[in-house]
Amino acid sequence: MRKVLIAAAGGHERLTLVDTEAPRPGPGEVRIAVAAIGVNYADCVVRMGLYASAQEFVGWPITPGFEVAGVVDALGDGVTGLAVGAEVVAVTRFGGYATSVCVPTHQVFAVPAGLTLAQAAAVPAVYLTAWYALHALAHACPGETVLVHSAAGGVGGALCQFGRRARCRVIGVVGGPHKVEAATAAGAEVVIDKSSAPLWPAVKAAAPGGLDVACDANGPETLRHSYRHLAAGGRLIVYGFHTMLPRTGGKPNLLKLALGFVRTPWFSPLALTNENRGVLGFNLSYMFHRAPLLIEGMAAIADGLAGGELRPPPITTYPLDQVAQAHRDLESGRTIGKLVLLT
Known part of the structure; x- marks a missing residue:
């Protein structure tokens, strides 16, 4: 698998793409083969070393990323209600800039009807x-x-x-x-x-x-x-x-x-x-551990999308190896909607 790794706080040059072994899902987790990754301004703040929760929960080195969409390809012990092959969207407390991620099941949701994986990755955060x-x-x-x-x-x-x-x-x-x-x-x-x-x-x-x-x-x-x-x-x-x-x-x-x-x-x-x-x-x-909150919020989002009262944001896509350019563009203040990395 590939992932973006930031060894220490700094500019866009700190966004390094590395090869590593795919993670194994622990109890209550699923592994997702990631197709699309939402880019958020918070990811830029993480890279600059100014995001407090990143240092509290992870520290250096860190892989940023709060949201992914892809296909479940492995299940941890005790997982029910999700199957290998299912298309899902997930919130990740860091670690999302990768081609494979393991996520607790309460942070994993079905892709809203009618959305592509790229659109789905732009929604949760x-x-x-x-x-x-x-x-x-x-x-x-x-x-x-x-x-x-x-x-x-x-x-x-x-x-x-x-x-x-x-x-x-x-x-x-x-x-x-x-x-x-x-x-x-x-x-x-x-x-x-x-x-x-x-x-x-x-x-x-x-x-x-x-x-x-x-x-x-x-x-x-x-x-x-x-x-x-x-x-x-x-x-x-x-x-x-x-x-x-x-x-x-x-x-x-x-x-x-x-x-x-x-x-x-x-x-x-x-x-x-x-x-x-x-x-x-x-x-x-700081609230990703609150399963009822995430479930309620994602249910409201899915309901709004299904009813046409909400729509996915306009997206601009970049290949994963152009992550630095995505950060530059987002920081410029000129972009509209969401930026999405494709693996």
């Missing part, structure tokens, strides 16, 4: 993130106004779709005119292109009564204003800090990181109480 943010944390209700930053990206597009499905009014923010159509197609009723208009006056005009939910993975660039534009009872959902990280070069700038940390707002419990606002943050990689 971003759609579970969006579902957890909007439903498990924000409890978004019909008629509420939801702001989605990076609305043409993987998580952003999924948030727009879940928002539309929940009968919310979705305001999407994109970084260029070429992304407006994707955000609109995903379900944003209003799309703000921040490259051509001041962002926050446009948000105020689109939601003069304030936001009920703001979904923000930007970090210090927008967190403070996202919070300030909440209505009473509004919820700010935080799941990333992308603006603190580089768009080119693949290596973090320590000064930029330090400045970003200083600029990141702190929220007073007194202010939260007086202003009737909430701030909730999460990192899904």
Whole structure:
């Protein structure tokens, strides 16, 4: 088998493709012959050495990757309900950038009907993130106004779709005119292109009564204003800090990181109480052991896809040996939808 191995934190040159023996599934695990691998911005953060759970659970060297799709080719002891030859999609807490992976059965699901393996590999990480943010944390209700930053990206597009499905009014923010159509197609009723208009006056005009939910993975660039534009009872959902990280070069700038940390707002419990606002943050990689959560989320995703209320994201594919280029493109901020590696 082949897998991507990162020996130490660094730039794109750290992504090394190596040959090794295929793993053997342990009790309660299945082995998947991987056909497609979803690429997420978190994988880039892992490579830079800035992803806390990667160091807590694995350390160096590490193989990144949170989601794969392929065919079951071996079963561990005690596995029931899955058969060799079944097409599946799985969430992986790291290790997904490989042609063969072993995964606990509670992290393995049937490929949603009508999806190719490449499309299926693009679904779990971003759609579970969006579902957890909007439903498990924000409890978004019909008629509420939801702001989605990076609305043409993987998580952003999924948030727009879940928002539309929940009968919310979705305001999407994109970084260029070429992304407006994707955000609109995903379900944003209003799309703000921040490259051509001041962002926050446009948000105020689109939601003069304030936001009920703001979904923000930007970090210090927008967190403070996202919070300030909440209505009473509004919820700010935080799941990333992308603006603190580089768009080119693949290596973090320590000064930029330090400045970003200083600029990141702190929220007073007194202010939260007086202003009737909430701030909730999460990192899904810490919750892969929670089988009921994964099952509920993936069931909601499969149901939405089957009913046509959700659709798989637009994908751009790369061969596995072009993983470095995939990372470069994703970090640039120019991509739309999801990037997928093919083995």
